[in-house]
Amino acid sequence: METLERILAQHQFFKDLSPEYLTLVTGCASNVRFEQDQNIFRVGDEANQFYLIREGRIALQLFSPDRGHITVETLSEGDILGWSWLIPPYYYVFDAKVLDVTRAIALDGKCLRRKCEEDHNLGYELLKRFSSLLEHRLETTRLQLLDLYGVRS
Amino acid sequence: MASVLELSSDRTEVAASPMLPRPFVIKKVRRETEDTFTVELDPREGRSRFEFLPGQFNMLYVYGVGEVPISISGDPAGSTLVHTTRAVGAVTKAMAELRRGDVIGIRGPFGTSWPVAEARNKDVVFVAGGIGLPPLRPALCEILSHRESYGKVVLLYGTRTPSDILFKDELEQWRARFDLEVFITVDRASAGWRGNVGVVTTLIQKAGFDSRNTLAMIVGPEVMMRFTTIEFIKRGVNPDSIYLSMERNMKCGIGLCGHCQFGPVFICKDGPVFRYPQIKDLMVKWEI
Numbered sequence: 517m518e519t520l521e522r523i524l525a526q527h528q529f530f531k532d533l534s535p536e537y538l539t540l541v542t543g544c545a546s547n548v549r550f551e552q553d554q555n556i557f558r559v560g561d562e563a564n565q566f567y568l569i570r571e572g573r574i575a576l577q578l579f580s581p582d583r584g585h586i587t588v589e590t591l592s593e594g595d596i597l598g599w600s601w602l603i604p605p606y607y608y609v610f611d612a613k614v615l616d617v618t619r620a621i622a623l624d625g626k627c628l629r630r631k632c633e634e635d636h637n638l639g640y641e642l643l644k645r646f647s648s649l650l651e652h653r654l655e656t657t658r659l660q661l662l663d664l665y666g667v668r669s
Numbered sequence: 670m671a672s673v674l675e676l677s678s679d680r681t682e683v684a685a686s687p688m689l690p691r692p693f694v695i696k697k698v699r700r701e702t703e704d705t706f707t708v709e710l711d712p713r714e715g716r717s718r719f720e721f722l723p724g725q726f727n728m729l730y731v732y733g734v735g736e737v738p739i740s741i742s743g744d745p746a747g748s749t750l751v752h753t754t755r756a757v758g759a760v761t762k763a764m765a766e767l768r769r770g771d772v773i774g775i776r777g778p779f780g781t782s783w784p785v786a787e788a789r790n791k792d793v794v795f796v797a798g799g800i801g802l803p804p805l806r807p808a809l810c811e812i813l814s815h816r817e818s819y820g821k822v823v824l825l826y827g828t829r830t831p832s833d834i835l836f837k838d839e840l841e842q843w844r845a846r847f848d849l850e851v852f853i854t855v856d857r858a859s860a861g862w863r864g865n866v867g868v869v870t871t872l873i874q875k876a877g878f879d880s881r882n883t884l885a886m887i888v889g890p891e892v893m894m895r896f897t898t899i900e901f902i903k904r905g906v907n908p909d910s911i912y913l914s915m916e917r918n919m920k921c922g923i924g925l926c927g928h929c930q931f932g933p934v935f936i937c938k939d940g941p942v943f944r945y946p947q948i949k950d951l952m953v954k955w956e957i
């Protein structure tokens with residue numbers, strides 16, 4: 517447990533979170549490992565977890581009948597996977613497929629949701645962090661959509 | 670412009686004047702992707718090596734069609750002059766039709782260069798977007814040939830799709846080196862692609878450089894360069910250590926016509942390579 521707490525404390529995502537909250541979050545955390553080609557979750561699964569990727573690579577994919585499994589984004593060391601646990605109705609909207617063997621810390625979203633409801637300050641701390649993550653992902657997605665490398669018309 | 674260029678029958682004169690193209694013969698054409706190709710050129714007269722600094726460009730004249738600025742993409746230590754061009758319009762599409770033995774007019778080299786000397790003893794991060802890889806290649810080759818003088822060297826490369834990746838064989842060789850880290854990402858992947866997907870700026874946090882002692886060289890579309898620069902600054906890289914290569918339409922290439930003016934600077938002679946603070950204020954003024 518102690519090591520997990522230290523790892524979480526050193527992660528950019530939990531930077532400056534009070535030791536008290538860090539201990540609380542650690543109570544909802546566990547080490548996990550995923551093998552190549554394993555699906556961590558699929559579209560429509562109940563979203564009860566999110567992950568801090570420590571090592572490895574994961575593809576967020578959507579299946580299209582005519583194009584197959586399309587990767588929309590890849591995540592790797594240092595990235596956070598999954599925010600659907602935070603937003604009702606708590607279902608994943610992408611498949612998460614392991615490209616390279618992945619080690620991560622899984623955080624139990626159900627447990628965190630409960631703790632956030634009980635303590636809104638903790639809820640605010642986590643929402644601040646997820647808002648900033650969402651803002652960053654939105655920005656990069658917009659850049660991706662701009663098709664910057666296409667020929668100017 | 671074309672008629673002036675075609676007046677150049679005296680070849681000694683041609684070599685001497687920056688306004689007159691010197692004929693170069695295509696020795697080799699290599700198709701990199703569906704719309705991008707590399708030509709290797711030798712001067713038609715004499716065997717002199719083409720001296721240039723990494724980051725500089727030439728004006729390439731397709732006889733009877735027109736002239737375009739194209740960065741030099743070859744190794745500065747190489748024996749031929751190398752250019753990698755994407756066929757987008759009249760001149761570049763006509764150039765794509767040329768074959769071995771055909772002649773191109775060359776004026777140059779022009780412009781400022783990458784700060785390979787200033788980068789010594791520092792970590793160096795190259796960020797290329799799309800057709801931005803060729804202008805960086807000479808600097809990367811130069812640094813790799815004096816590898817011991819530099820800290821960590823990283824190449825971050827973003828393209829539109831996997832089939833747009835340039836220099837595939839060389840990228841494989843670079844990836845196999847232990848003293849160079851290469852990260853590639855694409856904006857859009859087809860099924861079966863197992864590489865990275867996402868914009869090139871997302872690779873910066875993976876690069877693991879020492880931000881207090883890093884020099885960054887960036888080439889790509891302006892929006893990509895702007896966001897890349899912001900990301901470097903966020904990570905603590907000194908803005909003075911961030912260099913970008915800018916593009917504007919050009920005519921003379923030597924600071925005479927004003928065609929490439931970007932606010933108070935001329936891209937052809939004050940650039941194309943700029944230190945970020947030199948052009949910072951201009952980059953956000955889209956009307957320039």
Ligand SMILES: Cc1cc2nc3c(=O)[nH]c(=O)nc-3n(C[C@H](O)[C@H](O)[C@H](O)COP(=O)(O)OP(=O)(O)OC[C@H]3O[C@@H](n4cnc5c(N)ncnc54)[C@H](O)[C@@H]3O)c2cc1C
Nearest residue numbers: 668737738739740753754755757758759760761916917941
């Ligand atoms: C300093 C400098 C270095 C350059 N180095 C390279 C290089 O190494 N390789 C390379 O391929 N190009 C490079 N370019 C860009 C190249 O000069 C232009 O693509 C070329 O001038 C287009 O001429 P054209 O007559 O073929 O097309 P035009 O008829 O001028 O344009 C045709 C279409 O292509 C679009 N277009 C023009 N330029 C670009 C561009 N850069 N990117 C996307 N779309 C464009 C136009 O908006 C238009 O829709 C460089 C430009 C500069 C200023």
Ligand code: FES
Nearest residue numbers: 922924926927937
């Ligand atoms: S192209 Fe003529 S001044 Fe730059």
